Amino acid sequence: MVQLPKIMRNIVLILTATSVCILLSILYANNKPFSKVYHLFNSKNDVFKLAKQLNSERLFKAHQYLDGLNKTQQPNYDSRPELAIVIVTVKRKAYDASSLGYVLQSISATHKLFVNDLVFPKKTMMICNVDLHPENYTEIVNLKPFIPVVERYGASSLPITINSSRISMYAKRRYNSKYDKETVDYMYCLESAYSLGASYVLLIEDDALPREDTLKVLKNKILYLKSKNKGRYSFIKLYYPQRWQGYAYESSRILEIISVGCVGAGLAVAIQFITCRTKSYFLQLMYFSCGAWLFVTAALIIGRQNVFEFYRISKYLYSLRNSPGCCTQAMLYTRQFIPALIDFLSVKHKALHTDLAIYNFTNVTGIPAYQIEPNLFYHVGMYTSLSSSDKHKNAEEFIFDP
Incomplete structure (x- = not known):
């Protein structure tokens, strides 16, 4: 006793x-966003100011990186690459768009990841410019000499081919809904990458930034799914909003x-x-x-979002779960099901937002799709390209310094 x-x-x-x-x-x-005590120590106004400050700092670093690139270097292109990395972009008309610099942040971070990667020896990176007037999108025009650019309404620096049945769809300029055009833009960029013969297509929206270990973790999960005889899947979602991850x-x-x-x-x-x-x-x-x-x-x-940070010590601690509907900031597609997905979207794109149409594709076909946790991408898009107002998303989601 x-x-x-x-x-x-x-x-x-x-x-x-x-x-x-x-x-x-x-x-x-x-000082950790999404913790239970974060707003006890940080007011909403302070968080908003910090988010804008961090965005400016990231943009400054992006300019430094891009200015330091070898402007005489020819665009990198591998025929039939294992991985095609595509950044989908459109010129923003949102509030204070000139100083946001989302696309430059995304391109610089992705290019740095691309050139430093060793796990995908045969890969290609390109920018997919879906702006109605690509010649006026100066940020992308200035990058053409050293990063391949594909234009929906212009010329392309890569030998892409488009299914003849969709040429008129991709040439269309007038849309009743901005979401309708967004989905067709997405289809065009996905089909362009597919035409290069890539085994996998990493499609990134222009307000998403990859983490340094993104491709290492991706390669690990691809091999894991193959080893478990689960290689038949349509995509892996690499980002999901943190506010829903608690x-x-x-x-x-x-x-x-x-x-x-x-x-x-x-x-x-x-x-x-x-x-x-x-x-x-x-x-x-x-x-x-x-x-x-x-x-x-x-x-x-x-908070679960911050507990996730301890999982990042090893690529083996990242997990896969069934993919939810939202969102499309960063997606890895397998070549096998890209044609079926594009065909599906060409019929369903008028009824649903892009992410929900893609989610509906997995439900209708029964093809598995996964989401990786923790996120492999940051999201910088506090202001959306689909709105011209000064309204912004919850600033707490954009407090990070990669």
Whole structure:
């Protein structure tokens, strides 16, 4: 039987450890977007100002990188590459578009990833300019000498071919809906990349930035799916809005929080077993319960989005789940199903937004599609290209410095 003083000492120890750990969690999470305490320490106005400041800093770095490129270097092109990387872009008419520089940030980060990558030795990068007046899109015109550019309404610097049945569709200039044009733009860029013979097409919207380990993780997941005889899939979604990635009443996320609790419980019992001579079932149960409660509480304070950051220590900790409907900032498509997807979108694009039409394709055909977690891309598009107003998205999503 455990003596009362020993029990009290352990209770005091547990309470002290709990207080310290919760305090440390709050200190760690106070400047982490999507944590439970973030807005206790940061006002919405301060967050908005910080998001704009960080965007300006990223744009400055992008200019530095692009200005340092060898302007005499010929565009890189591999026939029948394993991977085609495509940035879909249109000139923005949104609020203060000239100073946002989303496309330059995306191109510089993607080009840096492209030239430093070793896991896809045979690959091609191109910009897909879908602006109605490509000659007036000066940011892209200036990049033509050293990055291949394909234009929906102009010339192309790569030998692309388009299905004859869709030539008139791609030549169309007037649309009743801006979302309708967005989907056809997307189809054109996807078909252009497909025509190069690529095994995989990484389609990136012009407000998405890849992380440094993007291609390493992608290669790992491609090989993983092949090893599990799951190579038959339409796409892997590489970005999903962080605001929807928190803990929620979903079975998979409830299991996640239970797993976090089990880790804390096991660690606490191990510490008790090593440090205490008394091997009391009561004490072990007390340590087990407190360890589980402490880790769950810390995870909820920090937020699932920030817990994800610990997963990035290894490419093997990234996970695949069934793809949700939203969104299309960054998608990896397999060559096998690109023609079927384009045919589907050519019929369904007038009824649905692009991301929902693509999601509907997987539902109708039954072809699997995945989403990778944590995200492999950042999203910089606080102002959307589909709006000309000064309205912006939640600034909390754009607090990052890659």
